[in-house]
Amino acid sequence: MKQFFRHFKYIMGENPVTVLSFSMFFIIIFFALFGSWIAPYDPYVTDAANTLSPPSWQHLFGTDNLGRDVFSRVIIATRLDLGIAVSAVAVSFLIGSILGCSAGFWGGWTDRIVGRLSDTIMAFPLFVLAMGIVSAMGNSVENIIYATIIINLPFYARVSRTEVSVQRNAGYVQAARLSGCSDTRILATQLFPNILPTMMVQVSLNMGWAIINAAGLSFIGLGVRAPEAEWGIMVAEGATYIVSGEWWMAFFPGVALMLAVFCFNLMGDGMRDLVDPQRRT
Amino acid sequence: MSNTSFLSVKNLSVDFKTRNGIVRALDKVSLEVAKGEVLGIVGESGSGKSVTAYTVMGLLDDAGYVSGGSAWFDGINLTKAKESSLRDLRGREISMIFQNPRAALNPIRPVGKQIEDVLLRHAQATRHNVRDKAIEMIDKVKILEPEHRYHSYPFELSGGMCQRVMIAIALACNPRLLIADEPTTGLDVTTQKATMDLIQELTRSRNMSVVLITHDLGMAAAYCDRIEVMQKGKVVETASVNTLFTNPQHSYTKKLIAASPGPDSKLENLTKSTLEKDETVTDEGVTADIRSSDSIAEKRPDVLMEVIDLVKIFPKRNKGSFKWPWQKTDSTINEFRAVDGISFTLNRGESLGLVGESGCGKSTTSSIITRLLDQTSGKIVFDGEDITQIPASHFSRLPQRKKIQMVFQDPNDSLNPRYTAHDVIADPLLHLMGMRKGKEMTEKIEQLAAMVGLPLHLLSRFPHQLSGGQKARVGIARAIAVDPMLLILDEPTSALDVSVQAVVLQLLNRLKNELGMSYLFVSHDLNVVHLLCERVMVMNKGRVVETGTAHEVLRNPQQDYTRKLIDAIPHFEPERMTKTNCKNIKLEVSQIA
Numbered sequence: 091m092k093q094f095f096r097h098f099k100y101i102m103g104e105n106p107v108t109v110l111s112f113s114m115f116f117i118i119i120f121f122a123l124f125g126s127w128i129a130p131y132d133p134y135v136t137d138a139a140n141t142l143s144p145p146s147w148q149h150l151f152g153t154d155n156l157g158r159d160v161f162s163r164v165i166i167a168t169r170l171d172l173g174i175a176v177s178a179v180a181v182s183f184l185i186g187s188i189l190g191c192s193a194g195f196w197g198g199w200t201d202r203i204v205g206r207l208s209d210t211i212m213a214f215p216l217f218v219l220a221m222g223i224v225s226a227m228g229n230s231v232e233n234i235i236y237a238t239i240i241i242n243l244p245f246y247a248r249v250s251r252t253e254v255s256v257q258r259n260a261g262y263v264q265a266a267r268l269s270g271c272s273d274t275r276i277l278a279t280q281l282f283p284n285i286l287p288t289m290m291v292q293v294s295l296n297m298g299w300a301i302i303n304a305a306g307l308s309f310i311g312l313g314v315r316a317p318e319a320e321w322g323i324m325v326a327e328g329a330t331y332i333v334s335g336e337w338w339m340a341f342f343p344g345v346a347l348m349l350a351v352f353c354f355n356l357m358g359d360g361m362r363d364l365v366d367p368q369r370r371t
Numbered sequence: 372m373s374n375t376s377f378l379s380v381k382n383l384s385v386d387f388k389t390r391n392g393i394v395r396a397l398d399k400v401s402l403e404v405a406k407g408e409v410l411g412i413v414g415e416s417g418s419g420k421s422v423t424a425y426t427v428m429g430l431l432d433d434a435g436y437v438s439g440g441s442a443w444f445d446g447i448n449l450t451k452a453k454e455s456s457l458r459d460l461r462g463r464e465i466s467m468i469f470q471n472p473r474a475a476l477n478p479i480r481p482v483g484k485q486i487e488d489v490l491l492r493h494a495q496a497t498r499h500n501v502r503d504k505a506i507e508m509i510d511k512v513k514i515l516e517p518e519h520r521y522h523s524y525p526f527e528l529s530g531g532m533c534q535r536v537m538i539a540i541a542l543a544c545n546p547r548l549l550i551a552d553e554p555t556t557g558l559d560v561t562t563q564k565a566t567m568d569l570i571q572e573l574t575r576s577r578n579m580s581v582v583l584i585t586h587d588l589g590m591a592a593a594y595c596d597r598i599e600v601m602q603k604g605k606v607v608e609t610a611s612v613n614t615l616f617t618n619p620q621h622s623y624t625k626k627l628i629a630a631s632p633g634p635d636s637k638l639e640n641l642t643k644s645t646l647e648k649d650e651t652v653t654d655e656g657v658t659a660d661i662r663s664s665d666s667i668a669e670k671r672p673d674v675l676m677e678v679i680d681l682v683k684i685f686p687k688r689n690k691g692s693f694k695w696p697w698q699k700t701d702s703t704i705n706e707f708r709a710v711d712g713i714s715f716t717l718n719r720g721e722s723l724g725l726v727g728e729s730g731c732g733k734s735t736t737s738s739i740i741t742r743l744l745d746q747t748s749g750k751i752v753f754d755g756e757d758i759t760q761i762p763a764s765h766f767s768r769l770p771q772r773k774k775i776q777m778v779f780q781d782p783n784d785s786l787n788p789r790y791t792a793h794d795v796i797a798d799p800l801l802h803l804m805g806m807r808k809g810k811e812m813t814e815k816i817e818q819l820a821a822m823v824g825l826p827l828h829l830l831s832r833f834p835h836q837l838s839g840g841q842k843a844r845v846g847i848a849r850a851i852a853v854d855p856m857l858l859i860l861d862e863p864t865s866a867l868d869v870s871v872q873a874v875v876l877q878l879l880n881r882l883k884n885e886l887g888m889s890y891l892f893v894s895h896d897l898n899v900v901h902l903l904c905e906r907v908m909v910m911n912k913g914r915v916v917e918t919g920t921a922h923e924v925l926r927n928p929q930q931d932y933t934r935k936l937i938d939a940i941p942h943f944e945p946e947r948m949t950k951t952n953c954k955n956i957k958l959e960v961s962q963i964a
Contacts, residue, residue, distance in 0.1 A: 262788075270767050270773075
């Protein structure tokens, strides 16, 4: 553990972009965990006397059409958006890499089935596919997660398949066979850790993508519904007021969304360096 | 500057920026190359041979920079010159042949086009005659059917042919200096000889200077006029070939010479002049005469393994047009007999060498015996049991797995980069001995590490933090962890430096005597095999062409193929060498005159 922290410190010192992305990541995590304590107002309490007020010291990000504090709502929404993205990416990472690793390792029919399956999913415009899934299964947070899992699966399956098929004949795999490891054990304990660095880049990119996806679904009215605080809905609600000059309702949740995605996109390299043992000296 | 030396490197120092501060790769290196001279730079990995070459070419990595000294080529200061003028020099005046020809050639361009590129870049040809010139070059490096090969892609050519193409590219513009950086690593001995002879012939005829970088003293002796020995970024000795081998001055040179196995060398002599105590394995086992153990084996022929008529056929890729399943293909054409009916026996405690060039089937044979691959037909009776009955995919979890273990060729590739040395050795203990993580296992691992001479504090390191020799030790410790009866050594020393090779060979011999294992030693180098093995089997094209005691096969080969193999190994026997060297000097004198 001590070694890990030393390594972490080194990776941070090497690249300022990594420092930036990781600190943004920790801020996002902090908001997600302790948002309800930080938020100055209750995000669901309306205030009829104070609707559509522009940003001020009382209301940093202004208030919306029902007088709710936009700042509090943006902070509260972090948990929901991050929750959807993390759980969806985690599950599709798990299922996708199991499918992909098996396909790459055993080849043959496993490979063909997994390959055609991911081709089929990729053949659809992915956002439209997610829309279809959510509207067919009903508007709920779980269904957004299921839809995000399905459209992310092929990416993990493909990356892990390629990586495993490159490394499956490496000397250390043969050596593990000689040490009495079964195929499944070789996959799980020998090969999988070695494809982790590449997968990490994919994970961080997909995280940003999954957040956009969830917000996008909510924006078009599928998925999370008002009055729930969620960045996508907030942008959608604010969009009608931009014309009349109340820009803050859509602007601040939009910025939050952008920063979150930006942060995850930047994190990829740092995450890879962190899990790559070759970088340890 | 003197009138003869036209490459002169003076007190050149090169530093590299790394995570742990600045590392000095070259420390005040000086060298001179005269016209028509062949200078050998010899040293082990990490000694700075390649860095010297790259600095001269101006191809240093971004992290490296010249911190002192200079390199002059024909009045131009190479370390200060602009990139654009260096670009004109490269290929035109100074050329380089790289270590791995496959990596150095562009895989998606026909080789002929790649030769044309150089010619056009340096205006040695026009659009109209460039094709003819390229074909002429292919012809000059003795590739058959140059017209046809002009269109070949690198993957269609063998390793030796790729290196010939590299030579053609390097020599296309008639440069005055050729730098060859380990030009024959990864090639068979016979191909190595052919390639080196070709380089020698072409450069001699053009009076070209050559800097030959190699770790192989035998090769340096055979092809160089003068040799510089490098160690840890410094030049420790410079001498003509003759003086260097007959009267080496520096202790490191002596160590290198002693460690290079020749046809007469004995295992215990390899490290005699070794000064570094930590690398030396001091033990009594080594001194046990190989021949005496041979006679013991003859007295009680206790057969451990009998291989009977082993055959492995690989299907060849169908090169013709696409065929539907119902269209019959002629199966006899589309097969490749990698192992074609070989039979042999291996006694308990005996070590058998398996020698041949790449593609002769020796690796396939060893894979089948280790049960990593299924045979097509034939039997292997191991310890009274036919192990070919068990398919390879089921073998890994059976108790028999323990009895046959293997040491792999490439210590980098065969250790999982994410496992520490401790975990690597623990792996077989966990799965084959049923041990649990805990004190008992830690003790066993420490005992194994002590056996192979691996310092205990290295156990917590990852493979990339270990040196080549240490990695080899970890690989050996893993293989002997489960007390196997048969250990298959698949070129265990080919990736190692000579002095490390010597120590590892001694270690293997000691372990054999201590643990009573049998060895199947797979190698392409007969000189190394005879050090460790009593009997040798020579393979060619999937068949055994010759079997006999190691001494007999090496001294008195019966088959042409074996003789060819033995002749191709470069030696530095003083008597023979003096002759060739005299010839070289004569040649030089006549050229200067």
